[in-house]
Amino acid sequence: MRVGLIINPIAGMGGKVALKGTDGVVEEAIERGARPIAADVVRLFLHELRNCAEVRDVEFLTGPDGLGEEVLAEFDFPHEVIRHRDVRYREVLGVRIPDTNGDDTKELVRRMLGRVELIVFAGGDGTARDVFSVAGREVPLLGIPTGVKMYSGVFAYSPEDAARVLVEFLRGNANLGERDVRDIDEDAYRHDEVKARTYGRALVPVVEALIQGSKERVPLDEEDELDAIAEAVIEEILENDGVYFLGSGSTIKRIKDGLGVNGTLLGVDVVEVRNGEARLLVKDAAEKDLLRFAGENARIVVTVIGGLGFLFGRGNQQFSAEVLRRISKENIIVVATPSKLRNGLVRVYTGDREVDEKLRGYIRVRVSPWMERMVKVV
Incomplete structure (x- = not known):
């Protein structure tokens, strides 16, 4: 079985520094003291997978450098890197980050379609939206929670839970269900306005105790x-x-x-x-x-x-x-x-x-x- 793995390397950086998201404000986040966390979260996911026998038959398809390659290289999982372009790095106040954006996520998804049976991505609602905009319902999605908000219903409760969902999917114990992909206007969110929108319903391998629901309003x-x-x-x-x-x-x-x-x-x-x-x-x-x-x-x-x-x-x-x-x-x-x-x-x-x-x-x-x-x- 082939599984896609895509990391949004700046996801979640805005959380601890009160930016409520990272899209378009990564420099400000770093100025406030933020550091990349997505790779560390994916390491927790891969550590949990490492001891599962079923995963030995899995090959990952992933992105270059910080989009997945660097973290997977630390583990012994078979993987193929999709080099859709040369990824450069930049340094902001001593913090080295890959110069990537949502277009990289979308292009990797395009190149994975027809080649993988599941796409696992690390990010927040914005990343979920990017993945879904290309994948639609052609392939199931599973989110490793790395962002700030994560109001969509495609995320596991934790990176370790995401690993457990993948294992159950490999065992044939996870039924595919429809879950909302939701995102909000981050700029409005930073100004205390919630402008949320549902962008569609993705197919997700559902294990009820491990996959979250969508954000709900108070009745x-x-x-x-x-x-x-x-x-x-x-x-x-x-x-x-x-x-x-x-x-x-x-x-x-x-x-x-x-x-x-x-x-x-x-x-x-x-x-x-x-x-x-x-x-x-x-x-x-x-x-x-x-x-x-x-x-x-x-x-x-x-x-x-x-x-x-x-x-x-x-x-x-x-x-x-x-x-x-x-x-x-x-x-x-x-x-x-x-x-x-x-x-x-x-x-x-x-x-x-x-x-x-x-x-x-x-x-x-x-x-x-x-x-x-x-x-x-x-």
């Missing part, structure tokens, strides 16, 4: 309930002095507005509460800002991303493993309506097994003004 009949929950959480925050990291999304924006701070809709804000008054310390904070204030008394307020089921690991990479390592699980306040907890569990993925293990088990989730539920974290 209209829960809007009033959310307002009541927000009021209860605001009262609790104002009664407990300290530093709060308020996460992203409309649910937490209600809390920010109620506290009287001019916070972001889609970013993380640092707020200090003293004597019943809230003060904005950092608006749209990056990982480095959170690390300045992280400590024993810092608290996090987050919600669950509807459809994806994530607390940490989708759309809020500012809450990195290093930040979460410094904050106790008891100081994480989770707010969610019942519709976001349909599966009875929530997910975390920081890429650091020790931190993920610390967060697993059960966590309290505020589901109404008067009630909390103990929800399993996986």
Whole structure:
């Protein structure tokens, strides 16, 4: 069996530095301290595959240099490199990155069609859109989650889960299902506007416990309930002095507005509460800002991303493993309506097994003004 592997080498760089994406802003991301992460994520995927007997019969087709070749060369998987062009590198403030873009992804997909039975790609929603724009429904797709948002339903929950899906696909245990390919306007997103669009439905090898759903909106009949929950959480925050990291999304924006701070809709804000008054310390904070204030008394307020089921690991990479390592699980306040907890569990993925293990088990989730539920974290 032949499997395509394409890496978007700049995917995910904007997450920790609060850029909410990397398209068109890679230089700014590097100026803020970002470093490439996609290759490391794919290494986790390949490490997980390495011990599976079924993979010995797989040959990968991949792109040149940072588009796949460099990482695959570190492993003993048979692979063929599609050299569609000479890839040059450039250096930005000491960071070396390949000079590639979405056109490279599309051209590699074109050259893989008819030659592979599955295309695995590492990136975010923009990469998924590029792959799907060429592949359509000719070949199944599987995303290794490497980007910032990943609202499409073509991604595994983690790189290790992507490897497990591939193994089940090789065993004939993964049925092909239709999943949305979604993307948003990143520039509008950086200005607290969500302009999302569904570009089609891709064929995906589905293993239900390993493939995420698509991002969902809060049902209209829960809007009033959310307002009541927000009021209860605001009262609790104002009664407990300290530093709060308020996460992203409309649910937490209600809390920010109620506290009287001019916070972001889609970013993380640092707020200090003293004597019943809230003060904005950092608006749209990056990982480095959170690390300045992280400590024993810092608290996090987050919600669950509807459809994806994530607390940490989708759309809020500012809450990195290093930040979460410094904050106790008891100081994480989770707010969610019942519709976001349909599966009875929530997910975390920081890429650091020790931190993920610390967060697993059960966590309290505020589901109404008067009630909390103990929800399993996986």
